[in-house]
Amino acid sequence: MKRNKEKNTKTGGIPTGRLLLLFLKGSKGFFAVSILTSLAVAALDMVNPQIIRYTVDSVIGSEPSALPAFVNSAIDRLGGPAALREKLWILALAVVLVALVSAVFRYLQRLYNTKAAETLVKTMRDRLFRHIQSLPFAWHMKHQTGDIIQRCTSDVDTVKNFLSEQLTSVLRIVIQVALSLAVMYSMNIRLAAASTLTLPVILLYSAFFGKKIGSRFRDCDENEGLLSAIAQENLTGVRVVRAFGREKYERERFRAQNDKYTSLWLKLSKLMAAFWGMGDLLSGAQVLIILTLGVQTCLAGEMKPGAFIAFMTYNSMLSWPIRRLGRTISELSKAGISLRRLSDILSSPVERDRENACEPDLHGDIVFDNVRFAYEDCPELLHGISFKVKAGSTVGILGGTGSGKSTLVYLLDRLYELPADGSGGKITVGGVDIADMRARYLRKNIGMVLQEPYLFSRSLADNIGITRENLPMEEIREAARIACLDETVCSFAEGYNTFVGERGVTLSGGQKQRAAIARMLTEKAPILVFDDSLSAVDAETDAAIRKELDSHLGDATVFLISHRTSTLMNADWILVLDRGRLVEQGTHAALIAAENGLYRRIYEIQRAGAEEEKGEEASGREDPGETTSEPEKEAMEGGESRE
Numbered sequence: 001m002k003r004n005k006e007k008n009t010k011t012g013g014i015p016t017g018r019l020l021l022l023f024l025k026g027s028k029g030f031f032a033v034s035i036l037t038s039l040a041v042a043a044l045d046m047v048n049p050q051i052i053r054y055t056v057d058s059v060i061g062s063e064p065s066a067l068p069a070f071v072n073s074a075i076d077r078l079g080g081p082a083a084l085r086e087k088l089w090i091l092a093l094a095v096v097l098v099a100l101v102s103a104v105f106r107y108l109q110r111l112y113n114t115k116a117a118e119t120l121v122k123t124m125r126d127r128l129f130r131h132i133q134s135l136p137f138a139w140h141m142k143h144q145t146g147d148i149i150q151r152c153t154s155d156v157d158t159v160k161n162f163l164s165e166q167l168t169s170v171l172r173i174v175i176q177v178a179l180s181l182a183v184m185y186s187m188n189i190r191l192a193a194a195s196t197l198t199l200p201v202i203l204l205y206s207a208f209f210g211k212k213i214g215s216r217f218r219d220c221d222e223n224e225g226l227l228s229a230i231a232q233e234n235l236t237g238v239r240v241v242r243a244f245g246r247e248k249y250e251r252e253r254f255r256a257q258n259d260k261y262t263s264l265w266l267k268l269s270k271l272m273a274a275f276w277g278m279g280d281l282l283s284g285a286q287v288l289i290i291l292t293l294g295v296q297t298c299l300a301g302e303m304k305p306g307a308f309i310a311f312m313t314y315n316s317m318l319s320w321p322i323r324r325l326g327r328t329i330s331e332l333s334k335a336g337i338s339l340r341r342l343s344d345i346l347s348s349p350v351e352r353d354r355e356n357a358c359e360p361d362l363h364g365d366i367v368f369d370n371v372r373f374a375y376e377d378c379p380e381l382l383h384g385i386s387f388k389v390k391a392g393s394t395v396g397i398l399g400g401t402g403s404g405k406s407t408l409v410y411l412l413d414r415l416y417e418l419p420a421d422g423s424g425g426k427i428t429v430g431g432v433d434i435a436d437m438r439a440r441y442l443r444k445n446i447g448m449v450l451q452e453p454y455l456f457s458r459s460l461a462d463n464i465g466i467t468r469e470n471l472p473m474e475e476i477r478e479a480a481r482i483a484c485l486d487e488t489v490c491s492f493a494e495g496y497n498t499f500v501g502e503r504g505v506t507l508s509g510g511q512k513q514r515a516a517i518a519r520m521l522t523e524k525a526p527i528l529v530f531d532d533s534l535s536a537v538d539a540e541t542d543a544a545i546r547k548e549l550d551s552h553l554g555d556a557t558v559f560l561i562s563h564r565t566s567t568l569m570n571a572d573w574i575l576v577l578d579r580g581r582l583v584e585q586g587t588h589a590a591l592i593a594a595e596n597g598l599y600r601r602i603y604e605i606q607r608a609g610a611e612e613e614k615g616e617e618a619s620g621r622e623d624p625g626e627t628t629s630e631p632e633k634e635a636m637e638g639g640e641s642r643e
């Protein structure tokens with residue numbers, strides 16, 4: 001589960017263009033309105049300087065109007081420039097009206113921009129979530145939860161900001177610059193050319209700084225991620241931190257990272273301050289140049305004062321957008337990285353069933369045929385395991401930690417897949433290769449209780465009844481009764497409505513396991529797997545649950561995984577696993593009869609341990625979280641490291 005950030009960003013995946021189109025679904029219309037309204041804003045920005053120019057040159061002065069013909073005829077109807085000279089308020093009103101209309105368009109632009117961005121980001125999240133839901137279990141095990149969440153939040157936001165803020169503003173800037181330049185060239189070519197020549201300097205300057213700022217931003221982002229990872233780990237692992245008195249150490253660790261993060265931000269703000277300050281200086285210098293040239297042009301009689309004022313206004317409209325454009329170019333790379341990180345997820349292949357995948361009856365015999373398996377980038381773990389489980393029977397699996405017991409049942413549930421070319425053997429149920437079945441169907445028909453069950457932050461009833469919608473309360477209680485949980489639940493003040501998990505009651509390990517068993521029982525699946533799921537309940541409860549299960553499981557085929565021989569002794573058949581090899585199999589009676597057998601040795605050690613314990617006081621054993629007694633542990637260790 002290492003961090004694959006670097007590697008992943010290089011793998012590419014879906015082409016960026018296609019990815020964007022994918023996300024734009026549903027928000028294209030909003031984007032179109034947003035772009036059109038920004039066009040209108042840019043165009044309206046051109047108007048007021050012309051009114052000023054007309055006022056100065058033709059109303060106050062006596063130059064012929066440079067306004068379009070339809071405006072001139074409207075002015076003539078009002079009585080011409082002479083009449084306007086008497087009623088200057090009309091010109092003022094025109095300026096205000098233009099500003100008003102412009103404000104309305106700005107409002108619409110903002111509104112539709114937000115609509116576009118939010119629709120887009122919603123599409124993105126939905127798509128990501130849907131995709132992540134259908135990615136293979138192996139993918140989830142390989143990726144860090146924090147990393148996936150960061151991609152789905154921060155990276156989505158970066159892309160959103162880019163599309164909504166940067167992209168539309170780039171469009172607006174390009175239009176604004178183009179319009180300003182066009183008007184400027186129409187007013188005075190030489191002066192306009194001078195202004196144009198200075199623009200690349202500003203653009204280069206801000207692109208250069210923009211890149212630097214971009215990389216500093218990235219540093220900050222990454223360090224923010226580290227900081228929140230420390231906080232998150234501490235919150236979820238609060239018990240370990242308290243129990244081991246690690247508060248001081250954790251505080252120091254947080255402080256160190258916090259310091260680093262803060263200093264990075266300070267460095268970034270220094271750079272930003274320099275960027276904006278020098279940028280202002282540069283823009284000022286540019287204005288100075290045009291001002292000097294403009295004054296000369298005016299003095300030479302090539303330009304009227306009003307036109308000059310208007311020209312300077314357009315010129316000043318150029319500088320800011322150009323600086324902004326430089327920053328945006330650098331933002332582009334940031335958004336590009338985020339997009340690639342998203343496309344990594346979206347282009348990871350989802351689980352797919354084979355063509356003509358079937359849904360056969362799963363009440364048949366289960367056969368593992370020479371199963372070999374290795375986790376990705378790991379040495380082989382299961383070395384050619386073959387066995388047969390009769391339909392409706394109970395098979396016990398005994399083995400030390402890490403011997404591959406859980407892996408065996410993951411393969412049965414197709415949480416991990418055997419190689420498609422058959423080199424890893426195959427698993428069949430009722431003669432049908434599980435690889436040919438629909439994965440969802442297979443999993444629905446295999447009830448699994450994992451060693452460390454996960455309960456959702458919901459009520460107990462909801463947790464147990466999660467397998468089917470609107471499960472009647474009687475069925476939930478019946479399942480809980482079989483799992484020996486009903487009595488415990490009834491002792492809770494709120495019974496089955498007790499809220500568990502975060503911000504609720506914390507169940508003991510054994511209670512959680514029993515809740516998980518109850519949850520699995522409601523599924524009524526033909527194949528049931530108990531993966532060390534009685535490890536946290538004491539021996540008596542273990543026996544009681546098994547007794548209940550025996551009389552309620554009917555014709556289900558059961559896999560019972562445990563490190564306790566006492567849990568397994570009543571199974572119809574027992575498999576003994578040692579470091580990925582099936583070293584013994586048989587009934588309990590046959591296995592303890594075998595001289596020097598691993599099973600027999602473990603059985604004897606565990607029995608001796610149990611008797612010793614019986615001699616001691618039996619109180620306080622109601623439901624301890626961890627009940628593996630020392631001798632048992634030793635017995636398992638012995639099993640692991642014999643020779």
Ligand SMILES: Nc1ncnc2c1ncn2[C@@H]1O[C@H](COP(=O)(O)OP(=O)(O)O)[C@@H](O)[C@H]1O
Pocket residue numbers: 141375376378381399400401402403404405406407408
């Ligand atoms: N997703 C994984 N990737 C790599 N190695 C794994 C993965 N899951 C388990 N392992 C390794 O495989 C071995 C067997 O694990 P497991 O089947 O859980 O054993 P058991 O259930 O018998 O304790 C262990 O050494 C474990 O570290």
Ligand SMILES: [Mg+2]
Pocket residue numbers: 405406407451531532
């Ligand atoms: Mg296990």
